[in-house]
Amino acid sequence: MASIAVPLIEAAATRVLAGLGVGVAGSIAVDSAKKRQEAADKAASTPIARVDACTDDSSKCKNCPPDKGAPYLRNTAGWSDDSITYQVRIAQMPPAPTGFLTEWLFNGVTFDGFDSAQCLLKEAKARYDQFFDMFRQVRPWWKDGADKIIDEAYRQAAAAMPRPPVQLRWHFMEPISYRYFSRIINAAYPDVEVVFQP
Template sequence: MQGGRVIATEAAKGMATIVLAKEVAKDITQQQRCNKCEPYQIGNKIELERSMGHEINTQYQFKIANLSSHPLKFRVSEPFLKPGNKKPTTKVQEWSVGGVSFDGLWPMECILVEAKGRYAQFLDPKMNKFVKENVFTLMYKEADSQKKAVLMLKGAKLQWYFYENETKKYFDKLISNTIHTIFMPL
């Protein structure tokens, strides 16, 4: 009986070695794919302090940034009040390439991502026109700088994700459909 147990133990060790070897090979293959992504090679993770407005905005950015970010992991802090501020501040990690910030990077697909949470409130006809124009002018400028940065990066793509479909539709018209946008609620 002892011999059978030894054989079974050795077989189990052999299987564990094969499984481990496959995992290492998979990790190496994934790393090779990431290394082909120019934003992954030349960019870096940064931490910013932002007033995120509604809590959903933070949750949404966290979800989109990490949807396909392996081996990267983007983090967000709990909101906190800075002295002198009335609105909470959140520390968020983003990806920066050439001084341009993106909410995340999915290195294996080489996709830089941006997440937009609750912006439909600014489309309400009762909304102050100045506020609406300011919000969407800033969004347009952000999109334009990201688009220009991505055009300079070999193999890189840009995708914007929207929590609310009406904001996505408005943004698509605003930028004349020049950026790939996706409606994806939480």
């Protein structure tokens, strides 16, 4: 629409300036206005980038607040092998002693993983579909468990600040739990990414 307006504005400006006796100066002003309009049109057509977010895997985020965090050893006693394997795969954290997983502690809250290059904190949830009935509702006996997951998401979202540059992504291994929790998390924190990743 702006590209249609430029010729009309240029023609009107030329006539007005010519009528005022400003021939050469008017033509320079019109050329200047035209260049500014072209620059604005070009800027409007380019994708808008998040100014502070670091998303390039090959470069280090220069100012990533979670870099001030620290590794945290999580005891995995009672965890299923699937849950441990899934967290290791998603979190991509350094190895830990047997019976533990390395997590990341930032702003007093633990996260399953942290990728400094992307300024990305991660959480991995593996086998949670078992806690839903055939109607995809939380089983009554696990209501407190679901509430704890939601509370954990809210605590992490409050700690993963400022956004940007800090990013928070939750990964779910199974589809029912993904659909259930993604709606709740995104309703409260639309900027927290929730993904289904088997």
